[in-house]
Amino acid sequence: MSTTNPVAGAAPTDSAPQDDAGVPVVALPAQETSGTSSKDKRRAKRRESLARRGLPVGAGQSKTTQLLVLAGMGLAVIYSAGPIWWLIVASTKGQSDLYASTGFESLWFAEFNLWENLQQIFIYDDGYYLRWMLNSVLYAGVGSFVAMLISLAAGYGLARYEFWGKKAVFGAVVASFLLPSALLTIPLYLQFSSWGLVGTPWAVLIPSFISPFSVYLAKVYIEGAIPPELLEAARIDGAGEVRIFFQVVMRLMTTGAATIFLLAFVGNWNSFFTPLTMLGTAGKENWPLALGLYAWSGKRTLAGETIDGTSMLILGSLLAIIPLAIFMIAMQRFWKTGVTLGAVK
Amino acid sequence: MSQSLRHKSPAAPPRTRSPRITWRTLLAAKGAAFTMPFAIGFVILFILPIIYAVVQSLYAVKSSGLGLSGNQTVFVGLDNFVAAATDLRFWESMGRVAVFACIQVPIKLAVSLLLALGLDYLKGRVVAGLRIGLLVPYMIPGIVGTLVWIYLYSPDIGPLTEFGKFFSLDWNFLSEAMMWPSIGNLLTWDSIGFNMLIIYASLQAISPELFEAARLDGASEARIAFSIKVPFVRAALVLTGMLSIIGLLQIFAEPLLFRSFVPEVVTKDYTPTLMIFNQAFDANNYNYAAALSLIFAAVIATVSYLYYKFTNKPEA
Numbered sequence: 001m002s003t004t005n006p007v008a009g010a011a012p013t014d015s016a017p018q019d020d021a022g023v024p025v026v027a028l029p030a031q032e033t034s035g036t037s038s039k040d041k042r043r044a045k046r047r048e049s050l051a052r053r054g055l056p057v058g059a060g061q062s063k064t065t066q067l068l069v070l071a072g073m074g075l076a077v078i079y080s081a082g083p084i085w086w087l088i089v090a091s092t093k094g095q096s097d098l099y100a101s102t103g104f105e106s107l108w109f110a111e112f113n114l115w116e117n118l119q120q121i122f123i124y125d126d127g128y129y130l131r132w133m134l135n136s137v138l139y140a141g142v143g144s145f146v147a148m149l150i151s152l153a154a155g156y157g158l159a160r161y162e163f164w165g166k167k168a169v170f171g172a173v174v175a176s177f178l179l180p181s182a183l184l185t186i187p188l189y190l191q192f193s194s195w196g197l198v199g200t201p202w203a204v205l206i207p208s209f210i211s212p213f214s215v216y217l218a219k220v221y222i223e224g225a226i227p228p229e230l231l232e233a234a235r236i237d238g239a240g241e242v243r244i245f246f247q248v249v250m251r252l253m254t255t256g257a258a259t260i261f262l263l264a265f266v267g268n269w270n271s272f273f274t275p276l277t278m279l280g281t282a283g284k285e286n287w288p289l290a291l292g293l294y295a296w297s298g299k300r301t302l303a304g305e306t307i308d309g310t311s312m313l314i315l316g317s318l319l320a321i322i323p324l325a326i327f328m329i330a331m332q333r334f335w336k337t338g339v340t341l342g343a344v345k
Numbered sequence: 346m347s348q349s350l351r352h353k354s355p356a357a358p359p360r361t362r363s364p365r366i367t368w369r370t371l372l373a374a375k376g377a378a379f380t381m382p383f384a385i386g387f388v389i390l391f392i393l394p395i396i397y398a399v400v401q402s403l404y405a406v407k408s409s410g411l412g413l414s415g416n417q418t419v420f421v422g423l424d425n426f427v428a429a430a431t432d433l434r435f436w437e438s439m440g441r442v443a444v445f446a447c448i449q450v451p452i453k454l455a456v457s458l459l460l461a462l463g464l465d466y467l468k469g470r471v472v473a474g475l476r477i478g479l480l481v482p483y484m485i486p487g488i489v490g491t492l493v494w495i496y497l498y499s500p501d502i503g504p505l506t507e508f509g510k511f512f513s514l515d516w517n518f519l520s521e522a523m524m525w526p527s528i529g530n531l532l533t534w535d536s537i538g539f540n541m542l543i544i545y546a547s548l549q550a551i552s553p554e555l556f557e558a559a560r561l562d563g564a565s566e567a568r569i570a571f572s573i574k575v576p577f578v579r580a581a582l583v584l585t586g587m588l589s590i591i592g593l594l595q596i597f598a599e600p601l602l603f604r605s606f607v608p609e610v611v612t613k614d615y616t617p618t619l620m621i622f623n624q625a626f627d628a629n630n631y632n633y634a635a636a637l638s639l640i641f642a643a644v645i646a647t648v649s650y651l652y653y654k655f656t657n658k659p660e661a
Contacts, residue, residue: 081481084481153379158380164373169384177588182641183398183641187394188390212391270486290488
């Protein structure tokens with residue numbers, strides 16, 4: 001289901017211009033318009049030439065240009081996906097092959113060593129890798145879910161109620177986009193440190209609960225998806241505000257909520273500065289994947305004796321893609337909403 | 346600013362319905378209550394840290410005369426800011442990211458725009474496949490993308506150095522001269538897919554009749570792209586550009602990772618955020634770090650304001 005979804009979801013928009021263009025194929029014979037202005041003549045000529053080539057009027061595209069554009073796009077795809085190909089190939093190699101194959105050889109398989117590497121990664125560095133991955137899933141999952149609920153409620157309040165200070169709250173939301181994370185995170189570290197939170201999962205989770213960007217998205221989405229009349233009707237029927245929120249608004253907001261969750265999840269999964277500040281000096285057991293990989297990257301020269309650090313880091317990087325990729329493929333029909341939301345404003 | 350923010354959400358009036366409270370006030374209070382969890386969190390995680398940073402920036406830790414009785418925190422007024430204003434390392438790092446942002450953001454947006462136009466031009470079945478291929482980098486966690494490119498650049502195990510030799514180019518991606526181009530390429534790789542998708546989404550919103558009319562008037566596809574499509578997606582480009590610049594000025598994770606491979610090139614003051622981080626956690630000078638981050642915030646706000654002013658000019 002998931003693999004064909006973006007195609008199916010996008011198909012109507014993609015093909016719409018073609019369908020429209022396909023209709024007026026009927027070309028006017030040139031002589032009929034011979035008495036009119038030169039502009040009309042030019043139009044007619046063009047229609048005719050397009051019709052002769054069996055093309056719809058809309059398709060004023062030569063084969064050569066089309067091939068050139070296609071070739072350019074193909075190169076871009078190689079540029080985008082090529083590095084991941086290298087990563088896949090490299091993670092199947094043992095350490096000696098890794099260093100022996102540079103240049104073009106590094107883009108193709110040598111001796112297949114993936115299973116040995118896999119066995120090693122779960123015992124390397126006291127076997128923390130799996131733990132880090134679970135931590136990442138926990139931080140990104142729980143953090144984004146709570147952020148989604150808080151943001152939907154806040155966005156709903158901002159979009160559909162009038163109250164004193166509303167403008168200030170929304171102004172603060174937008175202004176906070178400009179704040180450098182260093183300005184917030186370092187004082188927050190000191191505060192959390194005095195509360196004894198540093199080094200615990202809470203030090204990463206709590207900051208992820210409050211997401212101004214999600215509030216912004218929620219407000220924009222609710223303004224488009226929830227008509228005020230509907231809320232009025234529910235009120236007249238005697239529903240309380242809380243009940244309206246959970247039984248009317250939340251149900252109409254499934255797509256919007258999923259989109260907000262998706263974008264927050266990706267953001268949290270990629271987050272690096274906050275975990276490094278809050279957990280970097282504490283024990284490894286609470287680290288997310290990003291911190292673990294960073295620590296391994298620094299170790300490269302030290303891990304000479306039994307296990308090669310580089311091959312572990314390469315395989316660790318490849319495995320770190322899998323949960324995020326699965327999540328994004330499963331959620332891909334919500335990208336479109338997210339992208340459109342982002343593009344509109 | 347912080348003062349007005351602290352009052353932003355009125356406390357909900359008492360639940361007992363006094364006859365004075367109108368239905369409308371009650372509704373407003375309920376609306377405010379929905380926003381309340383966020384507002385409280387925002388105060389704790391955004392407003393209080395800023396206040397804390399301001400307070401800290403006015404103090405300094407000084408060792409007392411004999412050095413035996415330990416350190417004292419004393420009020421120093423604007424000393425930290427004066428020191429920051431004359432700290433060459435800080436302004437050099439700022440200059441580095443500013444030049445970098447000025448070059449990388451336009452390139453990235455131009456590439457994304459070209460890809461979006463290409464996708465829009467091709468239409469049909471091939472689009473879906475290309476789009477997924479181009480979105481691969483978006484599915485890769487940021488740190489993994491950085492590590493992969495570091496390895497591709499690496500002369501020991503990556504292919505790119507050998508490729509260079511094949512075309513008789515002797516390049517070293519991890520050298521000082523190539524560091525910013527290397528990071529720039531990595532960031533471009535990372536973001537063109539998603540930016541392309543945003544631009545492509547706005548392209549889809551243009552009414553097809555507009556192209557139809559232009560084609561009948563004899564406009565070439567290139568002309569249509571630059572006279573209709575590009576102006577139409579300008580708003581999306583401006584916003585993406587703004588967010589990219591704010592993000593790039595703060596660049597941290599990528600140089601930090603490069604630093605663990607080539608510490609002699611990526612110094613500990615390489616970017617402003619790297620310097621602030623190291624002042625706080627390496628030198629343990631939180632007070633100076635606070636002053637630096639406040640100045641940095643002011644610079645970002647100014648840049649954003651100027652950018653907004655500049656891009657919002659109506660085109661002649």
